[in-house]
Amino acid sequence: MTKTDKLQVVNIEKEYEGSPLLRGISLEVKTGEVLCLLGRSGSGKSTLLRIIAGIETAEQGQVLWNGENMRGVPVHLRRFGLMFQDYALFPHLDVRGNIAFGLRMQGMTKEEIDGKVVDALQRVNLSGFGTRRVTDLSGGEQQRVALARALAPSPHLLMLDEPLAALDRALRAQLQEELRQVLHESGIPAIYVTHDQDEALALGDRLALLNEGKIVQSGTPEELYRQPINAWVAGFLGMENLLPGRVVRLDPLTISTAFGELACSAAPEQRLRVGSAATVIMLSLDAETTEAKSGANLVRLTVEEAIFKGDHYRTFTHGASGESMVLNLKEKGQRGDEIGIRIAKETLLAVTN
Numbered sequence: 001m002t003k004t005d006k007l008q009v010v011n012i013e014k015e016y017e018g019s020p021l022l023r024g025i026s027l028e029v030k031t032g033e034v035l036c037l038l039g040r041s042g043s044g045k046s047t048l049l050r051i052i053a054g055i056e057t058a059e060q061g062q063v064l065w066n067g068e069n070m071r072g073v074p075v076h077l078r079r080f081g082l083m084f085q086d087y088a089l090f091p092h093l094d095v096r097g098n099i100a101f102g103l104r105m106q107g108m109t110k111e112e113i114d115g116k117v118v119d120a121l122q123r124v125n126l127s128g129f130g131t132r133r134v135t136d137l138s139g140g141e142q143q144r145v146a147l148a149r150a151l152a153p154s155p156h157l158l159m160l161d162e163p164l165a166a167l168d169r170a171l172r173a174q175l176q177e178e179l180r181q182v183l184h185e186s187g188i189p190a191i192y193v194t195h196d197q198d199e200a201l202a203l204g205d206r207l208a209l210l211n212e213g214k215i216v217q218s219g220t221p222e223e224l225y226r227q228p229i230n231a232w233v234a235g236f237l238g239m240e241n242l243l244p245g246r247v248v249r250l251d252p253l254t255i256s257t258a259f260g261e262l263a264c265s266a267a268p269e270q271r272l273r274v275g276s277a278a279t280v281i282m283l284s285l286d287a288e289t290t291e292a293k294s295g296a297n298l299v300r301l302t303v304e305e306a307i308f309k310g311d312h313y314r315t316f317t318h319g320a321s322g323e324s325m326v327l328n329l330k331e332k333g334q335r336g337d338e339i340g341i342r343i344a345k346e347t348l349l350a351v352t353n
Contacts, residue, residue, distance in 0.1 A: 005066055006030040007052070007157055007189060012061035014047060021047055023213040025061070029157075029189045029206075034180070036192045036204030040236075043210045045193045049159045052191070053082050065156065076105075081155035081188075085162040087146035089134045095121070096130035099149045106153060120148035123182055140171050147179070151186060158183070158190040164199065176202045197237050201225065209233060227267050230351050231279040240326045241282035244353070247272050255280050255350050258323040259299045264348040272350060281349045285328040286312075287341045297343045301325060303333035 007029050014022040022044045029035040037045050050056040052063050054075040063070040070078060089098050096117050103113045121127050124144040134142060143163060150158055164172045164179075180203050183190050194200050200207050201221045208218040217229050228234040231242050245257035252263050255278050264280055272278055292298055301317035312328040317339070319325065333339055 004031045005156060005189060007191075008062075008064040008067075009048070009052065010062040010064065012048065012051060012058045012063075014044070014051065014056075014058045016047075020213050022051075022058070025210075025213075025215060027208050027215065027218065029191055031189055032184065032187050033205045034183050034190045034192055034203055036194060036200040036207045037210060038194060038197060038200040038204075038207055038236075039210030040195055044213050045195075045210055046161050048210075049082060049161055049191065049193060052157075052159065053080050054078050055082075079153070079155050080157045080159060081150040081153065083146055083150040083158070083160045083163050085165050087142050087163075089142060089146060089149075091135050093134070094130065095126070095132050095134060095137075095145050098134060098145055099152050102149065102153055116152045116154075117148075120152040123151060123186070124148045125178070139167050140175055143167065143175060144178075147182065151182075151188070155188060158186070158188045159193070160190065161193045162195070163192075165194075165196075172196075172199065179203065201237075209236065211236075226283060227349070228281060228351065229267060229269070231281065231353060234279075234281045234349075234351070239281055239283070240285065243280040243282070243323075243325075245278055245280055247274050247276050247278050247350075250274060252345075253350055258321045259319045259325070262297055262299075262343065262348055263345045264350040265346060267349050267351050270351055272352065277353050278350045279353055281351060282325075282343070282347060283349055284347045285314075285326060287327045287329060287343065289329065289331065289333075290340050290342050292340060292342065295342065297345060297348075299325075299341050299343060301327075301339050301341065303335055303337040303339060305335060306332045308332070 009025060009027050012022050012025040039045050051058050099117045099120055100113045103116055124147050126144050134145060164175055176199060192203055204221055206220055207224050209216045217224055217233050225237055234242060243257045245255040248254050248256045253266050254261050254263050257280055262280055266272060301319060304316040306313040306315045312330060313332045315327045315329045315333055317325050
């Protein structure tokens with residue numbers, strides 16, 4: 001039976017210059033999982049990795065590996081790999097020398113090191129690159145070398161701190177797929193830190209969304225994207241149409257907005273009552289125009305601009321009161337066109353503000 005390893009972070013508290021940086025952080029990741037820690041710069045993501053690695057200490061809380069408290073365990077004995085954004089490769093060493101460096105520190109023989117270097121390079125599709133100078137490599141190749149170096153010692157846990165941030169968007173998209181495959185094939189539990197929601201959705205088996213030192217929401221990418229618990233989560237995940245309003249009915253749940261009254265679904269555990277403020281989140285930008293003049297969830301809009309995107313037109317519109325709405329439409333609207341769209345109740349989610 002395959003052993004399942006597990007990291008648990010329990011109620012971590014950390015201060016910075018007298019102010020709270022991390023507040024009651026709890027999470028876990030186990031064998032075969034990639035947990036994406038997602039949040040803005042300065043939200044404490046990198047600090048949490050350093051606490052797990054043992055580089056920094058927390059004022060309160062525990063880091064447990066298979067139930068064992070890691071407090072007092074030195075960094076090198078934890079066997080937690082940490083890959084940084086700048087890769088930190090040694091420019092005076094070739095690719096093999098960079099990967100072998102940590103293995104020599106562990107006292108491995110030359111034969112053991114050679115075998116692990118070859119295996120690590122195969123994992124990241126760099127077989128035959130061992131004698132290359134790292135300064136002659138592209139940014140993507142350097143990223144692969146850094147990953148190979150992190151994987152070579154067979155760490156118990158792998159932590160990656162924004163490893164793709166320095167690359168251009170096209171290369172990041174390509175490497176996301178490769179990185180996800182490598183991490184899953186390795187089976188090593190991994191924590192991946194990023195501020196890019198697209199990257200997190202592409203790489204993570206689970207996401208933990210960090211804001212102002214707290215985990216606001218965690219779950220699978222599908223759970224967070226389809227059921228954000230508040231407007232902040234929805235906005236951070238890139239949802240563009242967040243419509244403020246007020247609850248006018250509970251059955252069916254109906255919110256009065258600048259675009260009229262909209263029948264909605266409710267996110268789980270929402271405490272909505274008649275008269276309370278709420279935000280309607282449009283989970284999809286896809287819409288179809290209608291010739292109808294009235295009816296449930298019918299919204300009248302004026303086209304401002306339509307941009308061709310291949311299989312749709314990204315269409316910028318506004319309502320009668322000037323409020324904006326962005327839609328993906330099959331047909332191109334001209335500036336000033338009056339259009340009607342009907343929005344399915346299932347694609348509208350009401351949350352408390």
